[in-house]
Amino acid sequence: MRTEPAMNHAQRIKSAVSKLLVGAMIASSFAASAQTADPASPFFGTWSGVFTTQDNEYWTLADIQCFVGCPADFYEGLSALLADPANDMTPAMALAGQAAAAWEAGFATILTPRGKQVRAANRPEDDPKFVNCQPYGFVREVTNPLPLLIRRDGDHLVVRYEEWSLLRNIYLDGRAHPEHKTPTLLGYSVGRVENGALIVETRGVTPDLISDNTLAGHSGELTAVERYTLHENPRRLELSLTLTDPVTFTKPLVMTKTWLYTPDVEIVQDTCSQQPGRADLR
């Protein structure tokens, strides 16, 4: 019977080092595997709206009408009118007018008295965010027309918006919203990936304009739920943004916005126009 010769000291050390190296490789492999298994990873990368990708044949007139994001009712209404062959002889912009009128009639019914008051007082031409170098509020930033980049940084996603060069954190570690937090421009966001959708809930947002096409505002009671879903042909990111604000709306307002996957688009550093606004030109 043959027996293995006993290892000398040097051989034992060499064997132990080899085992350690193999172990490290296996651990590294598991880590890489865990990284690729990140459920948020399909959302990583650069995404661009119709504003930056106007030539892509995917977009329709409804998309360009909504390039700053718009109420889902309007987008769906206009898309249906454009898709109906019976309307082929009607100018497309007239159809947009029909869709806008229909949306307006419905929107008026969901505004609270305070919501109506705020909307009536909103005058973009007097809005310092319109005329000067001041970043938008939460809703306008989330639906802004310029590209965005999504990446992970530890326990959170970082969204880099080209518009105003703002950065936003979305915590994915299961934490709850803080009970007391000073409201901020972009609020506090926690998220999760559920059935392939990235769902983000944001609170603690300072009151601001919702969009300069609705002229509606929101209060500090806003709860915003973003639901991002991925689609193919072309690869794209679709947002359904539900705004719940009992001060402003009697029922939630749903906004929509779509971006195409554009790995070749680079986020450009935004720079302000510092100027006195328009008042001095009157």
Next chain:
Amino acid sequence: MRTRHWLLLSMTLLLPLAHVAAHHSPTMLYDLSREITVTGIVKEYQLGNPHMRIYLDVETNGTTETWLAEGGSRTQLMRVGWTGKEVVPGDKITARGHPPRDPTAKLIHMTHLTLPDGTERFSEDINYESFTERRRRPE
């Protein structure tokens, strides 16, 4: 000129829609159904956010007034080759576009900029004309 008229028609049809907003709602500030041109001497040019702006001195009936010509947004224009060095103070330029709703404002929504060498450039973000017949997605 056919192209220009079609563009104007599109813009005119945009007018009734409170809904339809460009990056910063030109429909709110400007009368998109009309077109004006303004010629003057550049005082200042900023390719910045929210929109590209050129301040220019315009001589009218012997008096000089400062106008603001507002074009497209910074990063979008940079993607199509704008550098922020298109004009410098002292250049004579012509801005073509839409007048303000406030008739006392010295403003123009500049869709086209004629440079000192006579070249005219599209200076807005969106070419609406290209979308009027894009009703459905490709099969």
